[in-house]
Amino acid sequence: MNAVAQQTNLYLEAFAQFEKATAGDGGAWLHPIRRAAIARFADLGFPTPRDEDWRFTNVAPIAGTAFRLAGEGGAVPGPEALTPFAFAGIACHRLVFVNGRYVPGLSAPGSLPAGVRVGSLAEALRADRGLLEPHLTRYADYHHDAFSALNTAFLADGAFVRIPRGQVVEAPIHLLYVSTGAKVPLVTHPRNLLVADEDSQATIVEDYVSLGEGVAFSNVVTELVVGESAVVSHYLIEREGRQAFNVSTLRSQQGRSSSVASHTVLLGGALVRNNVHPVLAGEGGDCLVNGLYLATGRQHMDNYMKVEHMGPHCGSRQFYHGILDGQSRGVFHGRIIVHKGAQKTDAKQTNRNLLLSEQAQIDTKPQLEIYADDVKCTHGATIGQINPEAIFYLRSRGIAEAAARALLLFAFAGESLQRMKVEPIREHLERLVRRWLPHGDVLEDAR
Amino acid sequence: MLEIKNLHVKVGNHEILKGVDLTVRTGEVHSIMGPNGSGKSTLAQVLAGRETYEVTAGKVTYDGKNLLEMAPEDRAREGVFMAFQYPVEIPGVSSAYFLKAGLNAIRKHRGLEELDAVDFLELVKEKIKLLEVDERLLHRSVNEGFSGGEKKRNEIFQMLVLEPRLAIMDETDSGLDIDALKTVARGVNALRSPDRAILVITHYQRMLNYIVPDAVHVLVDGRIVKSGGKELAHELEAKGYGWVEAQARAAAPAKA
Numbered sequence: 001m002n003a004v005a006q007q008t009n010l011y012l013e014a015f016a017q018f019e020k021a022t023a024g025d026g027g028a029w030l031h032p033i034r035r036a037a038i039a040r041f042a043d044l045g046f047p048t049p050r051d052e053d054w055r056f057t058n059v060a061p062i063a064g065t066a067f068r069l070a071g072e073g074g075a076v077p078g079p080e081a082l083t084p085f086a087f088a089g090i091a092c093h094r095l096v097f098v099n100g101r102y103v104p105g106l107s108a109p110g111s112l113p114a115g116v117r118v119g120s121l122a123e124a125l126r127a128d129r130g131l132l133e134p135h136l137t138r139y140a141d142y143h144h145d146a147f148s149a150l151n152t153a154f155l156a157d158g159a160f161v162r163i164p165r166g167q168v169v170e171a172p173i174h175l176l177y178v179s180t181g182a183k184v185p186l187v188t189h190p191r192n193l194l195v196a197d198e199d200s201q202a203t204i205v206e207d208y209v210s211l212g213e214g215v216a217f218s219n220v221v222t223e224l225v226v227g228e229s230a231v232v233s234h235y236l237i238e239r240e241g242r243q244a245f246n247v248s249t250l251r252s253q254q255g256r257s258s259s260v261a262s263h264t265v266l267l268g269g270a271l272v273r274n275n276v277h278p279v280l281a282g283e284g285g286d287c288l289v290n291g292l293y294l295a296t297g298r299q300h301m302d303n304y305m306k307v308e309h310m311g312p313h314c315g316s317r318q319f320y321h322g323i324l325d326g327q328s329r330g331v332f333h334g335r336i337i338v339h340k341g342a343q344k345t346d347a348k349q350t351n352r353n354l355l356l357s358e359q360a361q362i363d364t365k366p367q368l369e370i371y372a373d374d375v376k377c378t379h380g381a382t383i384g385q386i387n388p389e390a391i392f393y394l395r396s397r398g399i400a401e402a403a404a405r406a407l408l409l410f411a412f413a414g415e416s417l418q419r420m421k422v423e424p425i426r427e428h429l430e431r432l433v434r435r436w437l438p439h440g441d442v443l444e445d446a447r
Numbered sequence: 448m449l450e451i452k453n454l455h456v457k458v459g460n461h462e463i464l465k466g467v468d469l470t471v472r473t474g475e476v477h478s479i480m481g482p483n484g485s486g487k488s489t490l491a492q493v494l495a496g497r498e499t500y501e502v503t504a505g506k507v508t509y510d511g512k513n514l515l516e517m518a519p520e521d522r523a524r525e526g527v528f529m530a531f532q533y534p535v536e537i538p539g540v541s542s543a544y545f546l547k548a549g550l551n552a553i554r555k556h557r558g559l560e561e562l563d564a565v566d567f568l569e570l571v572k573e574k575i576k577l578l579e580v581d582e583r584l585l586h587r588s589v590n591e592g593f594s595g596g597e598k599k600r601n602e603i604f605q606m607l608v609l610e611p612r613l614a615i616m617d618e619t620d621s622g623l624d625i626d627a628l629k630t631v632a633r634g635v636n637a638l639r640s641p642d643r644a645i646l647v648i649t650h651y652q653r654m655l656n657y658i659v660p661d662a663v664h665v666l667v668d669g670r671i672v673k674s675g676g677k678e679l680a681h682e683l684e685a686k687g688y689g690w691v692e693a694q695a696r697a698a699a700p701a702k703a
Contacts, residue, residue: 387535394537
C-alpha cells in the first residue's frame with residue numbers, strides 16, 4: 001500500500017470518530033450526506049496529475065501528510081493579533097474562525113438589517129435546518145471532487161450568511177479564518193453557505209491568514225446562492241504562511257438577472273488550489289471572475305475556473321493576472337461551458353502572466369465547451385516579461401530602474417485590483433501587493 | 448555642452464553609426480537631417496542611453512562627463528531629455544504619477560525639494576495650456592490610447608515639465624499636421640534659452656521653419672557628411688537627399 005492510500009485511511013478513521021462526536025448535535029440530519037461524501041472520497045482518493053483537472057498540480061504533499069482534524073477548544077489568539085488583518089476605514093461585520101471553529105469572542109457581527117443572518121454554520125446546523133436544507137450541499141459537487149467530498153464529510157463549521165429579499169448590507173461581511181499553527185499538521189474544512197435572496201445586495205470577504213508557523217491545510221467549500229436580481233461581491237484573500245495548503249472552492253448558483261463579482265488575491269500558501277465555479281442558471285445573469293496571483297519561492301498556485309452558462313442572455317468575464325518569481329509555479333485553467341439553451345451567451349476569458357525569473361513557470365489552458373449555436377466566446381492568454389521598452393521610457397524620465405520595474409509590476413497587478421470596487425479593501429490589498437513586489441516600497445505613496 | 452567624437456554604434460552585427468562627430472554648444476539649436484535608415488534615431492537613442500545599441504568606438508562628453516557611462520535615469524537627472532519618436536504606452540500608470548515620479552527624482556538629484564501633489568498640479572497646469580493638451584490626460588494611463596499627435600505633444604509637455612538642459616527631438620514632427628507642428632514648435636521654443644541646447648532630428652525641413660536652427664547637419668549612412676546653416680535645410684528640401692548621398696559616395700573612397 002502506498003503512502004497516499006495510507007493517509008486516505010487516516011481520513012476514514014478520523015471520520016468514524018467525527019461521526020461519533022457529532023452524533024448528538026443538531027446537525028445529525030446531515031449524517032446521511034456526510035456518510036455518502038466520505039464514501040465518495042474513499043472511492044475517489046486524492047486526485048493525481050493523470051486526472052485532466054489536476055494535470056499541472058500534484059497534490060502529493062497534501063495526500064502524503066498525516067493531518068489531524070483540528071478540534072474545538074484549542075488556544076485562541078488575542079484580539080490584537082488580528083489587527084493587521086482589518087481593513088482600515090471601514091467597520092465590517094466580522095466573523096472570526098480559529099482553526100476552523102467560530103470564535104464569538106473575537107467576532108463582531110455588528111448591527112444588521114432586519115432578518116439578515118451573519119453567524120456560524122455550526123449554530124445554524126443546530127437551530128435552522130429549515131434555512132439550510134434547501135441549499136447546503138446542493139451545489140458543491142462532492143460526487144466527483146475528492147476535496148469537496150472531504151469537506152462535506154467533515155462539514156461542521158464555517159459561515160452562514162443570509163440576506164433576505166430586498167435587503168442591502170452595506171458594510172462588507174469579513175470572514176477571517178485564522179490558522180494558529182500547531183506541532184502536528186492540522187486540517188480544517190471550513191464550510192460556508194452564503195444565501196442572497198431576490199433583490200438583495202452584499203459584499204462578502206473570505207480571508208485566510210496564519211498566525212505562527214506550522215503546517216496547516218484549509219480545505220474550503222463555499223456555496224453562494226444568489227437569487228433573482230441580487231448583487232453580490234465575493235472576495236477571497238489567501239495570505240496564509242508558506243507552510244500552508246489551501247484548496248478552496250467557490251461554487252455560486254446565480255438566479256435570473258443576478259450579478260456576482262468574484263475577486264481573488266493569492267499571496268500566501270505553499271500549495272494553493274483556487275476553484276471558482278459559477279453557474280449562471282437563470283436568464284440574463286452576469287458574473288465577473290477576477291483574480292490576481294503572486295507567487296515566489298517554491299509556491300504553487302493553481303486557478304481552476306469553471307464558468308457554466310445554463311440560462312440564455314448571460315455574460316461572464318474572466319480576468320486573471322499572475323506574477324511569478326523564484327521557482328514558483330502558476331496554473332490557470334479556464335473552462336467555459338455553454339450548455340444547450342444558453343443562447344446569446346457572451347463569455348470572455350483573459351489570462352495574463354509575467355514571469356520574473358528563469359525558473360518560474362506558468363501553465364495556462366483555456367477550455368471552451370459550447371453546446372449552443374448563438375453565442376460569443378473569446379479567450380486569450382499571454383505569458384511574458386516586463387516590457388523593456390517601457391522600463392527604458394520610465395528611466396529616460398529620471399525614474400530609477402528598480403522603481404520603474406516596481407511601477408510596471410504594480411500597474412499590471414493594478415488592472416486586477418482596480419476591478420475591486422470596495423475602496424478600503426482594495427487599498428488594503430494594494431498595500432499587500434506593494435509589500436510583495438521587489439522594491440515595492442518605493443511605491444508607498446503611489447496613489 | 449555635448450561633444451560626440453568618432454561614434455561607432457552596432458546593433459547585432461550591423462554597424463549603424465560609422466564615426467559621428469558633432470559639437471553642440473550651450474544655447475545652440477542643431478538639426479540633424481537625413482534620409483530614412485541613415486542612423487538618426489540610433490544617435491538619439493544612444494544619447495538617451497538605450498542599451499540595445501552597442502557602442503564599439505568613440506566618445507560622448509556631456510558637460511565634461513562621459514555620457515556613455517551613465518545609466519539612462521542618471522542622464523535624465525543630469526538634464527538630458529529625448530522626445531521619443533514612438534512613445535511607449537504604459538497601461539495602469541497615470542501620466543500624473545509617472546511625471547511626478549520623474550520630476551521629483553530629477554529635483555532630488557539637483558538638491559531641490561520634492562513637489563507634493565498640489566504643487567505638482569499647479570506646475571503642470573501652467574505648462575499643459577501652452578501645448579493645448581487636455582488636462583484630463585494627466586489622469587489617463589501614460590500614452591494609452593493617445594493619437595499620434597497627442598503622443599508627440601505629450602512628449603513635449605513632459606519636456607517642459609522636466610526642463611532639461613539638453614533636449615533631443617527624435618522625429619517629433621513626423622506625422623503631425625501643421626497645427627500640431629506649430630504647437631510642438633511653440634513648446635520647443637519656450638524651452639530655448641542661453642543655458643540649454645536642443646538637437647532636432649528630422650527627415651523634413653518643415654519643422655525648422657518654426658524652430659530655427661543655428662546649425663544643420665546631414666547624416667548619411669552613419670556619418671555626418673555635410674554641415675551648414677539653416678539654409679542647408681532649405682536646399683535639402685528643394686533638392687532631396689540624393690545629391691548629398693552622391694557627394695558622400697564620391698568622398699568616401701578618398702577617406703578610405
